[in-house]
Amino acid sequence: MKRIFVLAAFAAALSLDVSNAYAQSGGVDKAVGGYSFEEAAKEAPGTKDFHSADGRLTFAIVTHTAGNGFFDPVYVGATVAGNLIGAKILLLGSESPTDDPAREIEILNQIVQDPTIDGLIMTTPQVGAYNDIVKAAEAKGIPVATTNSFDGTILNRSGIGHTGQDASAAAIAGEALVKCLADKGIEKGSIVLPSSTAMGNIEVNNRVTSAFNAIVKGLRDAGKLDAFKVDAGPENTGIDTNPNDPVNGIVTLFESRGDVVGAFAGNNVFTPALAKAVAQTGMTGKICAYGFDLGPAQQDAIKSGDLTGALGQQPFLQGFWPVMQLYLQIDRGIAAANLDTRAQLVTQETVGKVGKRFEN
Template sequence: MSALRTLLLASALSFVSVGLAATGAMAQSGSIDRAVSGYSFEDAAKEAPGTRDFHSNDGVLTFAIVTHTAGNGFFDPVYVGALSAANMIGAKVLLLGSESPTDDPAREIEILNQIIQDPTLDGLIMTTPQVGAYDDIVKAAMDKGLPVATTNSYDGSILNRNAISHTGQDAGAAAIAGEALVQCLQERGVTGGTILLPNDTAMGNIEVNRRVTAAYEAIVAGLAKAGTLGNFKVDAGPESVGVSADMNDPVNSIISLIESRGDVVGAFAGNNVFTPALAKAVAQTGNSGKMCAYGFDLGPAQQEALRSGDLTGALGQQPFLQGFWPVMQLYLQIDRGIAAANLDTRAQLVTGETVGSVGKRFEN
């Protein structure tokens, strides 16, 4: 009996061994290492020999990223993303931008006109908040043979638009905040009042204007669907791009709007200027936790306001990607000839309950 058990055990082990060997063989049977036309994938995945000597011919790729406001913290994770991508591909990236804490396209353009003359430059990344103001920069880059990528704000009419990649959030994503605002009102049992969407179109930022319009339309649609639109006054100004407010004194502008209406139950702000101001206005008028207040971006001020209840929610636009992908796009354009590969970074709605998970890796 013992001999029989030994024989059966040996047979079983032999079967398992053969089965494993067969399984291993089958797992490898679909392996592919060459293209249909015969070239090696390993060789094809390597960087082109002349990539590091593109344009400046100095053995290193140098890109510049220029933003329209580096003074309020929003673009910090954008710069982190750009540097992360540059480190991955062994490139150099110059982190530049207006020192102003508010939108300053004029200063950005001044920096762009300076950096475009740098003989070590191999590619340019820029934000384009002021429509029609960047054609000369693009033309100068094209004349020098420098590839361009835009990020964050979008100018659909920019010179050579269809050949230039863009990374950023479609303004229509602001509808997510509009829908959330309506849901907030419904959950709190609010049956009427004024909803404000403050903005200053004098900033010349068409992207912000479009956000306000998208949020406004979503609020109106949501209230209409609920059959309560007639009970509310949704004020985004006569052109649906925002009720007029002063970017140089945003807090007091919003406080004046709230106090003059007397029945404000909700509000949406479309950028990093008016969102922290909205939070302060909510706090100073005693509306923390009462008003359904939504905003844009997830900088330190917004995160603190979400924690305190001065903001109900805010939309993040994945700014890390807005630095990371343009650098990779320029590299791919130089090394692979891949151009105009756009990336929509969409929107992430963050509330007081979820704010703790934001910003742990500088991705706010």
């Protein structure tokens, strides 16, 4: 009997060892090169003394409009990233509620001279206007990252990381607009895409074009293109509308066409204006109106039905990732790791979930 108990205990212990071995199967304690991952994960000794040599990394993030709330979650994301790596983040930008690249460039020219700056993050809505900033930063040994708007011609583009939404994501709104028309049983009418190339934001121009192409494709695939007039202006970058008085401009556009059943606006200037125009003309719920960004005005308009939906470009990531990118470039030598933040379509059914943690 004693022998049986001993054998049973031995079998149980053996079973436990085998199960532990199976549970740990595939575990990796060290690199093939022989070093430990624990050691390799530590920050480099000289990272905190990069450039300014003051024992702390300081990054500046400069945007082209800090006055309308869109960039608030960008600044939140940058602050979260700074807290994670122990960096100081300077939150800067034009005070204007509308796009103001000239003021942004003025701020950039000042901040690039600051001896405490270890890294620079900037939006680049005006193509070709930032090369001197990049030259000045590189001459001082300050790494640069761009966020939000994309300038494909910027100096050393291939060596500069970018975080932002590719303009092609606007196709999501175009596809949603076509579906909305079908759901409402709308069989004909005008679809307008108001905008302004005078603002000099090529990213917005590309968004309008992408939305236009998606609308045309969707209607064509449904065999209904001939019944609709889709108008995004002569270059498909938007019907020229005064950015200084966008509401009246869109109201006039609606009234001049007389049969508007759908609309798309490509930025934070024209989207709230589109919602107000829809309300003023009594078209709430009657047309399919889509826009861009998820600021307070857009969220209120979606809740009221003045906007059918809007695309969020996940701006939290547009602040968080470039800070991490610069840190990795300084600490690990990892440069130009781009991030496409894509688009999040928000409608009346989902708008209540937006902004719970300042992420949109």
